[in-house]
Amino acid sequence: MNRRHCAAAAITLVCALAVLSAPAQAMAAPTPTPTTTPSATPTSTPTTPSPAEKRLQEVREEIETLYRKAEAATDAYNLAEGQAKKQSGEIVRLTRSIAEGQARIAELKDSAGAQAREQYRNAGLPPGAQLVLSGDPDLFLDGVNQAKQGQQATKGMLTELEQAQEDLETYTEDAGLNWEKIEANRVKQAKAKKHVKAQIAAAEKLESQLAKKEQARLLELEQDAASTAQAAWLSSGALKDINREASPAGKKALAFATAQIGKPYVWGAEGPGSYDCSGLTSQAWAAAKQPIPRTSQEQWRQLPHIAIQDMRPGDLIIYHSDASHVGMYVGDGSIVHAPRPGRQVALTGAGSMEILGVVRPDK
Structure with a gap:
């Protein structure tokens, strides 16, 4: 009896040691409830940009x-x-x-x-x-x-x-x-x-001091900023009920301006090979037989002002508090404009920059 009792005690001790020495995960429940790990959980804290x-x-x-x-x-x-x-x-x-x-x-x-x-x-x-x-x-x-x-x-x-x-x-x-x-x-x-x-x-x-990779990223940041501003402008309801058609003269001005897409921005230029922002808009309306002032500031000062909700294609959107930039509204929330040195005449969101107001050359 004593031998059998000692043998049973030894077996029990070995089993206990085996359990204690097993890996920790072996202690988990057989059918755990699915959970999301902390690393996969979205957080509201924005990622801090790198230096x-x-x-x-x-x-x-x-x-x-x-x-x-x-x-x-x-x-x-x-x-x-x-x-x-x-x-x-x-x-x-x-x-x-x-x-x-x-x-x-x-x-x-x-x-x-x-x-x-x-x-x-x-x-x-x-x-x-x-x-x-x-x-x-x-x-x-x-x-x-x-x-x-x-x-x-x-x-x-x-x-x-x-x-x-x-x-x-x-x-x-x-x-x-x-x-x-x-x-x-x-x-x-x-x-x-x-x-x-x-x-x-x-x-x-x-810009030239940046590496090629940094220049590419700089362009992405520029586009991201424009997209963010455009999305905010659209979500504000600015385009609600804006569905007017261009006037006959406005259609001619639009046809001229959009035909210049891809041509480079050159300050002081009025075409035909390059344009600055107001050089493009003034020449476009000149092509429509409707002369307007040469500069964006004079366009803002001299042309009739229009409420944004009354805007139609061909109208000019003036940007920034000093009226230093101008683009032509083409419809669907977009403008055609000559952006800046190093860029070409292009289509972009009308709300991608700070809007000062809208003027109409042929009211």
Whole structure:
């Protein structure tokens, strides 16, 4: 009995040791309830961007700011250039008027000289005295009428001569003022051009310092930011009930603008091979026989403003608080525009940038 009892105790001890030395998972229940592991559970905490990603975001924002400043300076350059062209045209017109005025003054002086010479040939006697001395009543009466007509003609000639001289002085003064304006606008142009080039050069330098992989990621970040802004704009209900058709002129402007897709952005360019943002919109509406101001800021200032809910294809959407960018609405929440240096004319979401307002060239 004792041996059997000892053997049973030994077997029990071995079994207990075997259980204690088994792996931990062997202790799990045979049919566990399915659960989601912590690593697979979505969390609301956003992933912290890596230092490299954060740096790229900062670079993107800095590049965007530089190009925005360049675009504003481009508007200033284009405005000064347009004013210089206008003043040059005015100078040409005034120069022509001055030449015509000088010719007319010379002609009037010749007529006055001819009258003086005629009087000299008549011994210096005035027409009335000559008639009295003629002794012929009929000739006298006829001569009186002719003398009156001659006096009126002389008076009119002198008045015209005086007016021509005043006009000549005015034309000359205006021409001088226009020359001053041209010079002032040239100075503005030079400053704006220098500023544009400096901003673009700074942006291009920042971008060129990135590796190819970083440049590709930068483009992705740019597109992501635009998509996010567009999605927010659409979700706001901005396009609700906007289903209007373009006007006949608007269709022509749209056809021109969309035909330029793929052409490069070049600041100050008005085509045909490249465009800046307002160069594209102004040329598109010029093709529709509806001239509009050259710059986005002047387009915003001079053209009729339209509520977004009344927008139709062909209208111009002005962007940013300084009205430094413009695109043409094509419908379905999109615009065609010339974005910035290094990009081409393209379609993009109308809400991908900060909208200032909408203007209509052919209201």
